[in-house]
Each structure stands twice: as C-alpha cells, then as structure tokens.
Amino acid sequence: MGDIIRRRIRFHGLVQGVGFRYRARHAAAAVGATGWVRNDVGGTVSMEIQGTEEQIDRVIRMIERGTYVRVERMEVKNIPPEPDERGFETRDSRW
Numbered sequence: 330m331g332d333i334i335r336r337r338i339r340f341h342g343l344v345q346g347v348g349f350r351y352r353a354r355h356a357a358a359a360v361g362a363t364g365w366v367r368n369d370v371g372g373t374v375s376m377e378i379q380g381t382e383e384q385i386d387r388v389i390r391m392i393e394r395g396t397y398v399r400v401e402r403m404e405v406k407n408i409p410p411e412p413d414e415r416g417f418e419t420r421d422s423r424w
Contacts, residue, residue: 331381331382331383332382333379333380334379334382334410335409335410336379336385336407336408337375338378338405338406339369339374339375339403339404340373340375340376340400340402341372341373341404342400342402343397343398343399344374344398344400347396348395348396348397349374349392350367350374351419352395353374353376353392353417354366354417357378360384360388360391361380361384362378362379362417363379363380363411363415364377364378364418365419365420366419366420367419367420367422369422370423
C-alpha cells in the first residue's frame with residue numbers, strides 16, 4: 330500500500346444538485362479514504378480527502394461516473410495528512 334496523502338480539491342462544473350456529495354461519501358467509504366466534502370458559494374464543491382494516491386484517484390473516478398455530474402476543472406493542493414481522522418463526512422454548505 331502506498332503512502333497516505335491528503336488533498337484539498339475544489340471541483341468546478343455541474344457539481345451541485347446532482348448527488349456529488351452523496352457519491353463522494355459513498356465512494357470514499359468504499360475505498361477506505363477519509364475526509365469531508367461540502368458545497369461552496371458560486372456552485373463549486375470543496376473536498377479534503379486522505380488516503381493513498383490510488384484511493385483518491387478511485388474516488389474521483391467514481392464521482393465523475395455519476396449521472397448528471399460534470400467536472401470541468403479541479404483545483405488541487407497537497408496538504409498535510411491528519412493522522413487521527415476517521416471516516417468521511419458531508420459538511421454543511423459554506424454560504
């Protein structure tokens with residue numbers, strides 16, 4: 330298994346009102362990744378996700394396969410892992 334990494338990702342496109350957060354939570358649980366996802370102002374979705382590179386890539390692919398979801402662009406930043414984090418949650422929207 331690879332090294333654990335953490336990424337902050339902002340998704341642009343058709344990502345709100347299409348089941349994106351639901352899909353993200355279930356995909357993360359399926360592959361064993363941790364973190365959170367929330368809707369942001371302006372129609373974007375932010376996510377912090379932690380796991381191996383392969384786990385993170387799998388979650389993103391699973392989200393993008395969703396009906397109606399259309400990711401046009403992602404802003405990705407590597408950030409320090411949170412060693413005590415457990416699970417993946419949907420957070421309140423940031424309005």
